[in-house]
């Protein structure tokens with residue numbers, strides 16, 4: 113029987129299939145089912161830095177007189193942060209007492225400000241690791257790429273200074289020099305990088321002439337971008353990589369492992385097909401490994417990464433190759 117164990121989050125996981133941070137992983141009952149389905153780890157629903165500040169702003173809008181009082185402001189700020197944090201700490205504690213797989217706390221960060229000090233509390237609550245969901249859409253044209261990248265490096269540095277548990281990051285592909293940023297981030301002391309987080313995207317309703325929200329869930333074809341970058345970066349990064357976005361079945365999970373991922377994180381498929389998707393993916397991976405006579409994940413992980421003489425496939429402008437001479 114194939115051994116599915118792997119290492120990510122600086123931890124030994126019994127399966128490379130991880131339940132990604134999403135609303136399901138903020139619910140104890142679902143977390144229990146995720147563990148029963150054989151997930152290697154669960155990343156809890158994020159504590160949103162943004163949410164904390166929005167809530168603060170809403171309270172202040174209602175009581176405008178307080179906005180001028182710095183002492184009250186500090187108090188308010190403190191109380192609201194404490195309240196959100198305490199809820200999250202309870203979630204970590206309860207999840208830890210319910211399941212025997214690693215429980216990863218997640219923070220969605222948009223700044224590297226003083227919230228990072230709270231990271232210690234997540235560790236104290238018993239989280240096995242922390243995933244930082246770092247996201248800024250680089251749409252502020254007053255900021256150059258260095259200013260944008262600085263946020264990533266500063267946030268990681270501050271969190272690493274206050275915790276001893278492993279810290280991983282989940283990033284977007286929106287960098288002007290993506291490979292180099294991943295390489296430099298991988299050397300900061302973090303335990304892993306997950307490629308790539310998926311934002312709620314805007315879409316357009318042409319009938320109503322209005323902006324709408326695009327599908328919250330990924331489609332199966334979205335795996336190609338993380339596949340390419342996992343394949344390019346896995347042999348070049350100083351820490352393990354995980355892949356997320358568009359992984360809906362065992363075939364795609366296997367592709368990511370072959371490209372060099374140490375784990376895959378799944379969310380959309382849990383909503384679309386139910387939590388049993390995790391056991392199906394595990395079974396599919398094990399079946400394929402048995403057929404191919406691979407005893408462990410390390411026997412084939414990264415076999416089809418860029419290192420293994422596959423640079424052309426990862427880098428070429430394939431339209432030229434595919435359509436050249438075909439008269440398209």
Ligand SMILES: Cc1cc2nc3c(=O)[nH]c(=O)nc-3n(C[C@H](O)[C@H](O)[C@H](O)COP(=O)(O)O)c2cc1C
Nearest residue numbers: 132133134135158245310330356357358378379380
């Ligand atoms: C309903 C929903 C809620 C999500 N909430 C979070 C979140 O709180 N924090 C986070 O880091 N990612 C969140 N994500 C992103 C997922 O963790 C995952 O990285 C992304 O959806 C790509 O994986 P998928 O293609 O399997 O959905 C959410 C995704 C979904 C579908």
